[in-house]
Amino acid sequence: MALKSTSNSPVGVVGAGSFGTAIANILAENNQVLLYSRKPEVVEKIAKTRKNVGQDIHDHVTAVADLEEIGKRCNVIFPIVPSANFRDMVRNLAPYLRPYHVLIHGTKGLDINLPKGHKISPRSPLTREHVRTMSEVIAEESSVVRVGALAGPNLAREMAAQQPAASVVASHFDEVINTGQKLLKNDRFLIYGSNDLIGIELCGVLKNIIAIGAGMIAGLGLGENSKALLISRGMVEMIHIGKVLGGNVHAFLGLAGVGDLIATCSSPLSRNYTVGYRLAKGETMKEIMENLEETAEGVNTIEIIRNLGAYYKIRVPITETLHKIIHGEMTVQDAAAYFMKFPFRAEIDFI
Amino acid sequence: MKLQDLNPNPKPKFPPILPRTKHWPIVQLAKNRKEFIADVTRESIERLGSLTTKRSLKEELETTVYREKMRIKRNPWRVDPKDEKSFWDSVQQRLIEVEALPDSESKDVHDKILAEIVNRYSNEIAGNFRPSSYRFARRVVTLGFARLLNAARFKGPWAVFRGNLDLDDKIHITGYTEHLRKLAQKGTIVMVPTHFSNLDSVLIGWVIQFLGLPPFIYGAGLNLFNMKIFAYFMNSLGAYKVDRRKKNLIYLETLKVYSKMALSRGCHSLFFPGGTRSRSGNIEKSLKLGLLSTTIESQRFLYQQAEKEKSDPQKIFIVPVVLNYNFVLEAPGLISDYLKAQGQERYYMENDEYTSSYKVFTFLLKFFTKGSDISVSIGKPIDILGNPVDEEGNSLDKNNQVLDTRDYFISNGKVTVDHQREEEYVRILGKRIVEEYHIHNRVFASHLVAFTAFELLRAKNSKLDLYTLLRLPEEDLVLDYDEFLKTFMKLRKKIFKLNKKGKVAIAEHLQGDIDKVIKHGLDNVGLYHATRPLIRRKDGKIAIQDMNKMYYYRNRLNGYGLEKHVK
Numbered sequence: 001m002a003l004k005s006t007s008n009s010p011v012g013v014v015g016a017g018s019f020g021t022a023i024a025n026i027l028a029e030n031n032q033v034l035l036y037s038r039k040p041e042v043v044e045k046i047a048k049t050r051k052n053v054g055q056d057i058h059d060h061v062t063a064v065a066d067l068e069e070i071g072k073r074c075n076v077i078f079p080i081v082p083s084a085n086f087r088d089m090v091r092n093l094a095p096y097l098r099p100y101h102v103l104i105h106g107t108k109g110l111d112i113n114l115p116k117g118h119k120i121s122p123r124s125p126l127t128r129e130h131v132r133t134m135s136e137v138i139a140e141e142s143s144v145v146r147v148g149a150l151a152g153p154n155l156a157r158e159m160a161a162q163q164p165a166a167s168v169v170a171s172h173f174d175e176v177i178n179t180g181q182k183l184l185k186n187d188r189f190l191i192y193g194s195n196d197l198i199g200i201e202l203c204g205v206l207k208n209i210i211a212i213g214a215g216m217i218a219g220l221g222l223g224e225n226s227k228a229l230l231i232s233r234g235m236v237e238m239i240h241i242g243k244v245l246g247g248n249v250h251a252f253l254g255l256a257g258v259g260d261l262i263a264t265c266s267s268p269l270s271r272n273y274t275v276g277y278r279l280a281k282g283e284t285m286k287e288i289m290e291n292l293e294e295t296a297e298g299v300n301t302i303e304i305i306r307n308l309g310a311y312y313k314i315r316v317p318i319t320e321t322l323h324k325i326i327h328g329e330m331t332v333q334d335a336a337a338y339f340m341k342f343p344f345r346a347e348i349d350f351i
Numbered sequence: 352m353k354l355q356d357l358n359p360n361p362k363p364k365f366p367p368i369l370p371r372t373k374h375w376p377i378v379q380l381a382k383n384r385k386e387f388i389a390d391v392t393r394e395s396i397e398r399l400g401s402l403t404t405k406r407s408l409k410e411e412l413e414t415t416v417y418r419e420k421m422r423i424k425r426n427p428w429r430v431d432p433k434d435e436k437s438f439w440d441s442v443q444q445r446l447i448e449v450e451a452l453p454d455s456e457s458k459d460v461h462d463k464i465l466a467e468i469v470n471r472y473s474n475e476i477a478g479n480f481r482p483s484s485y486r487f488a489r490r491v492v493t494l495g496f497a498r499l500l501n502a503a504r505f506k507g508p509w510a511v512f513r514g515n516l517d518l519d520d521k522i523h524i525t526g527y528t529e530h531l532r533k534l535a536q537k538g539t540i541v542m543v544p545t546h547f548s549n550l551d552s553v554l555i556g557w558v559i560q561f562l563g564l565p566p567f568i569y570g571a572g573l574n575l576f577n578m579k580i581f582a583y584f585m586n587s588l589g590a591y592k593v594d595r596r597k598k599n600l601i602y603l604e605t606l607k608v609y610s611k612m613a614l615s616r617g618c619h620s621l622f623f624p625g626g627t628r629s630r631s632g633n634i635e636k637s638l639k640l641g642l643l644s645t646t647i648e649s650q651r652f653l654y655q656q657a658e659k660e661k662s663d664p665q666k667i668f669i670v671p672v673v674l675n676y677n678f679v680l681e682a683p684g685l686i687s688d689y690l691k692a693q694g695q696e697r698y699y700m701e702n703d704e705y706t707s708s709y710k711v712f713t714f715l716l717k718f719f720t721k722g723s724d725i726s727v728s729i730g731k732p733i734d735i736l737g738n739p740v741d742e743e744g745n746s747l748d749k750n751n752q753v754l755d756t757r758d759y760f761i762s763n764g765k766v767t768v769d770h771q772r773e774e775e776y777v778r779i780l781g782k783r784i785v786e787e788y789h790i791h792n793r794v795f796a797s798h799l800v801a802f803t804a805f806e807l808l809r810a811k812n813s814k815l816d817l818y819t820l821l822r823l824p825e826e827d828l829v830l831d832y833d834e835f836l837k838t839f840m841k842l843r844k845k846i847f848k849l850n851k852k853g854k855v856a857i858a859e860h861l862q863g864d865i866d867k868v869i870k871h872g873l874d875n876v877g878l879y880h881a882t883r884p885l886i887r888r889k890d891g892k893i894a895i896q897d898m899n900k901m902y903y904y905r906n907r908l909n910g911y912g913l914e915k916h917v918k
Contacts, residue, residue, distance in 0.1 A: 095750070099736070
């Protein structure tokens with residue numbers, strides 16, 4: 001197959017989880033791709049079997065175990081690793097990163113950066129100052145400035161099955177958006193652009209909270225009406241938090257916001273949804289975490305947003321309730337009853 | 352940071368780095384003034400052509416004519432050329448006539464008119480630097496400065512006219528002076544000072560020459576050229592003219608091109624990125640990015656040029672400079688401007704305090720004879736994206752690894768032009784400069800006494816908004832000394848902590864016995880205003896006599912989150 005891309009250097013993908021692998025495959029349709037995994041056995045397996053996390057691997061994808069190779073050979077890199085490992089990954093990659101690199105990440109979580117010895121307590125609460133989106137981690141840990149984020153309704157398994165989908169590349173730089181579009185676009189994958197980097201990142205991050213809630217409702221068998229109630233209330237909650245953290249309302253009304261929210265809240269394929277579903281079925285958080293194949297970002301996000309909500313005095317009833325459930329302070333059944341009595345006020349007051 | 356006093360040594364401490372004037376880039380520029388203006392004109396026209404605005408050239412010209420005619424009518428200055436009205440009339444006339452022509456012909460006329468306007472603007476902007484008069488002007492300024500400073504300190508105003516040229520320790524230059532001198536020999540320096548007083552440019556001019564650097568070019572408000580004598584000094588010191596009344600696109604682009612091309616030719620430059628003097632007394636929080644953007648553009652151009660000519664690229668270094676005063680003569684006017692603008696409309700007319708020779712003379716006299724300690728902190732040099740630069744001129748990344756600034760302009764292995772990308776870079780640079788300002792800001796006792804008193808009053812009247820607070824009745828404007836002392840001590844501790852973390856600099860007089868520090872602060876804050884902002888009364892209490900002015904000096908410590916420690 002002839003390559004469309006004009007540049008000769010391969011595109012890098014860091015992280016061979018299900019989303020990283022799916023993105024590597026999509027990129028491979030137009031480009032040569034280097035797919036990095038920190039686990040040598042995964043690299044070996046891909047080379048041997050041309051399969052990973054249940055997906056066939058495109059011929060143009062080469063698995064590598066060396067970050068230096070990614071940094072030195074690729075001008076454009078897509079980091080897609082869980083938020084908990086993101087900062088370490090950037091630190092390890094940073095020696096090979098230069099200001100000419102373009103990084104477009106696809107991680108939907110937050111990072112906490114506390115000064116040494118700082119413990120979160122009512123006296124020294126968690127604030128926006130301590131919370132980083134992934135693009136902020138990249139800027140903080142490397143000399144890369146041309147940073148973007150990829151977000152949208154992109155369930156990895158559907159993408160692997162080659163079903164049509166769309167996504168948003170957000171960046172302050174038009175150049176990054178254009179690069180992302182050029183590299184990712186094909187007949188089944190449409191790419192929108194946005195300049196609201198933080199807003200789009202927050203969309204992807206915050207929807208995971210609501211997805212856990214949606215999974216619970218499904219697990220309880222409460223039906224579509226109540227799920228729609230949760231999704232629309234969840235949307236409002238997302239926007240209120242998003243605004244405080246520096247996002248723009250518009251992002252939440254777009255593909256990466258409401259679009260991703262609907263996809264994640266409707267599909268048993270979503271990890272966060274699965275967590276909620278299993279909680280409702282009576283498993284404890286510990287049991288679920290033990291045999292979850294990949295990270296459910298929503299769990300960590302709930303902790304962070306609950307703290308921020310308290311500090312900035314915004315009401316986050318859904319996040320708050322999920323937090324109680326996760327920590328065993330409330331049962332899923334009680335939560336459902338509690339919500340029916342919750343005094344929600346004006347429905348839409350942010351536009 | 353070590354305080355580096357200027358010692359009263361008649362020999363300058365810093366020998367000139369380029370002793371031969373003919374090597375100065377600015378001299379080269381002045382020599383080829385005509386050719387340079389032609390280059391500026393050509394490039395400005397090119398750029399205006401490539402700008403994608405919503406308006407067509409015809410509309411742009413019409414808007415410009417309209418605005419220029421309004422300006423001539425509403426806000427004429429003495430410095431404006433005589434033929435101004437007739438020029439714009441004729442442009443207008445021709446724009447009307449052209450309506451009748453077919454499109455293909457009218458385009459030529461429009462282009463021609465644009466060229467005339469740009470040429471007119473670049474001629475007006477261009478400085479008139481002459482090395483001979485530079486030497487003369489420099490001597491006058493240095494001499495005047497030294498004499499005035501001395502006179503004020505020891506011998507009364509008449510000593511100005513007597514001998515003795517020693518500089519006393521009134522001006523403290525601290526920070527990265529040697530670093531700056533080294534880099535000035537390796538690349539082009541862009542100095543970006545904070546802006547509090549109209550005399551900042553004279554002060555900076557003196558500092559530049561004191562440090563042995565060749566003259567810098569800088570944009571001076573055209574209003575300063577209203578007076579012949581000022582105009583003479585401005586011209587001789589390398590100023591080019593910036594007319595803040597002209598806000599049309601054609602003018603602004605020509606101005607940017609002028610600055611960019613001068614930078615590209617290696618002329619060290621001076622910008623006040625805050626735009627105008629700080630009205631509130633705050634350190635600049637957001638910068639005017641227009642002129643700043645020319646540094647980035649110019650750096651990219653230099654890389655392109657080096658690529659073409661296979662030569663070593665010239666690098667541009669940005670040096671933030673923070674000026675600190677105990678006393679700013681214009682403070683009352685500035686703060687009242689600020690409060691008016693905040694309270695009612697965001698717009699105010701720029702009032703021109705420099706209208707007559709008499710006013711200027713008295714201003715100068717007061718400034719030099721009465722200005723108590725002045726501190727000039729030379730910040731750490733950074734590159735055009737805010738990375739620190741070592742003494743060899745290498746940019747360093749977060750891990751202190753050498754980083755190639757050229758990489759910022761590279762896409763797919765080549766230097767490329769991307770205006771949107773560069774706009775984003777300017778924003779990054781602007782943020783970094785503001786951060787550096789806060790780091791190199793030196794806390795004076797006088798700022799801290801104003802801050803302490805203001806925040807105590809605010810805490811006592813927590814329900815009042817700023818405007819009501821500023822209008823508190825006299826009987827409420829008294830503070831117990833013990834209470835004041837306690838808060839002052841607490842804040843000083845916080846400031847020392849910040850200083851340890853490298854987040855702010857402190858004046859040496861801030862250390863030591865707390866009562867003495869407070870006394871120093873009270874003795875110096877707004878020293879020569881008709882009413883002192885705050886004093887210690889005979890009964891020992893602290894009395895505030897002028898809230899607005901106190902607020903102005905207090906604002907110097909904004910942005911460090913200190914207010915949350917006063918309850």
